[in-house]
Amino acid sequence: MNKFVAAALVAAATALGVSGTQAQTGTLAQVKNRGILHCGSGTGLAGFGLPDAQGNWTGIDVDMCRAVAAAIFNDPAKVKFIPLSAKDRFTSLQSGEVDLLSRTTTWTMSRDTSLGLNFAGINYYDGQGFMVRKKLGVDSVLKLAGASICTQQGTTTELNLADYFRANNLKYEVVAFASNTETVKAYESGRCDAFTTDASGLYAERLTLSAPADHIVLPEIISKEPLGPVVRHGDDLWLDIVKWTHYAMLNAEELGVSKANVDEMLKSENPEIKRLLGTEGKYGEAIGLTNDWAYRIVKLVGNYGEVFEKNVGQGSLLKIARGQNALWTKGGLQYAPPIR
């Protein structure tokens, strides 16, 4: 019996010890070993991350994950999407359930500094807006005094809402739900006068309502919501991979390299394109990948502009203008450091 107890102790100690050391190896090595990228996605938001009837995920955030998979595996399909609610997303990333979180997550200081997370860039510049029924006759957020407002709990949206209404000395009633679906349903059933989330989300959710034309998005944008992919703190190589995947897509757009012409561009004499596509220099090796990493991203997923237009821009139902998400050369905020 004593031997049994001792054996149990040893077994328990080894089990705990091993699990402690396993966390030390890099995310890239783990992903390569596993053969598939675990990507934390949203629970369904058109244009950003939504599974279709066949279970294929589409969206701008989804393509971010596909681009990382393309860079690592040369196969954008090697991604397993794990739907996470706003409430569960950080815990899942912290605990290692997902390698990368790409689901309309706002970059804030507290999230960046105290949650053990790192933001790897901004793939969508957004801001918080409000949607109301047309028949209410409201044309400004400032006229929502006394209104009941539906929102998703645990989001920056919930905090901005409180800040904005307090700053403008407006009384309101908040009704918070755990999931976006329930929030929209409650708004549609008339439980709330207004629904608030990121403006892009409002346009996407409006399409799901039974009569989209009966609802309007109010003009005020009450906050900055820089959305982007997130990784765990403490793995610099992995952060670099995700960060430079995003930058590669931006640089490709800026240099005119697209899904259609990327093979021709391999013959380009432009030194910037040569460095991007790996025909010159060893930029891919520096992040633990092969030198044609960016070529694969553009070839298999597309450049930033293509991904934007296909998912949320003119090629989609949402028809959101590029606006702040245009390249810096075209008056927008999207700006990638050069590859050199």
Added chain:
Amino acid sequence: MSSIPTETVQPGRASLLYDPKIRGYVYQLALLAVVAFLIWSAASNAIENLRAQKIASGFGFWHNAAGFDVNQKLIPFSASGSTYGQAFYVGLLNTLLVASIGIVLSTFLGFFVGVARLSPNWVLSKLAMIYVEVIRNLPLLLQLFFWYNAVLKPLPDARNSIALPGNIFLNNRGLIMPNPQFGPAFQAVVIAFFLAAAAAVVFYIWSKKQQERTGKQYPNGLITLALIIGLPLIVYFFAGQPLSFDLPQQGRFNLTGGLQIYPEFVALLIGLTTYTAGFIAEVVRAGILAVSRGQTEAANALGLRAGPTLKLVVIPQAMRVIIPPLTSNYLNLTKNSSLAVAIGYPDLVQVFTGTVLNQTGQAVEVVAITMAVYLTISLVTSLFMNIYNKRMALVER
């Protein structure tokens, strides 16, 4: 497991080693040590990992400003100035509120349905059976969605509220009624209420003694009712009616002022009550069936009618069977109230494990506190039910 020792032992210590009591202690200590070691390992492992990932830990967040609003609260809470700690209390009180009202209502409904199922009235017993079978076999979460939508859908929007007599309004934001404002002199009324309650207890004990001595029965129920309602009422008028009402006013979007009962609360309460009552009904039925038929026959033979037979003979004996599973159902109701998160009622899980966890990111601390709270509520409920059980247990002479 074979108990043959593999090592040879000194003859002097053999008796000690084979003493079952000593062996029991040794094994229990060994088990305790293993469990303690596992907990310690898990905790230190978690702390180490948190530190490695630079995730903030500790309970410092408790006093940080929360920055979000909650609509249904029993204590003052606002985005300006309230802390995460206060958010915890808001959630906790909301959980306790819905659980305690739910326990009382589900007990009444459960006893009624349980007794109805045994009723000789065919329609009543079949209706009770259908109720139990439907309610028990559907997941509670679905029932909550059903109730939430069923409560909300038929109600008009806030601009077309149904006006009920007494300045009470009903719309899809809830039931809005005059909010009582208590003047300082209202304390006298409260004191009168407690005095009346004490007097009722004293009278009950006196009448019981009288009945044992003389056989004369007093209308206890009526006298208690008269005392508890009458005395505070008299004091209320003497104190100059220290009660006013904050009446709901039509605002731009909704009625403002007044006391509001939210549809989320109502839906959760109905869902929890009807669901748990289905189980309690079966517990009650089992308890009543456990009482031998001979007891009823004996009571009838003594000339007791059906009512007193049930009240004085059957129920007291059935309670002994009913109480332990009833306790489990109370605990389930309390824990199930955490499903509130799905329909937007700000209970402990929604406010604390939902919003606070997400805003602070301190999963380990927040989840540990929540688990400790549910454990405490459950243990306290069990404790009281065990005390009650002891009182109801068969007294052997």
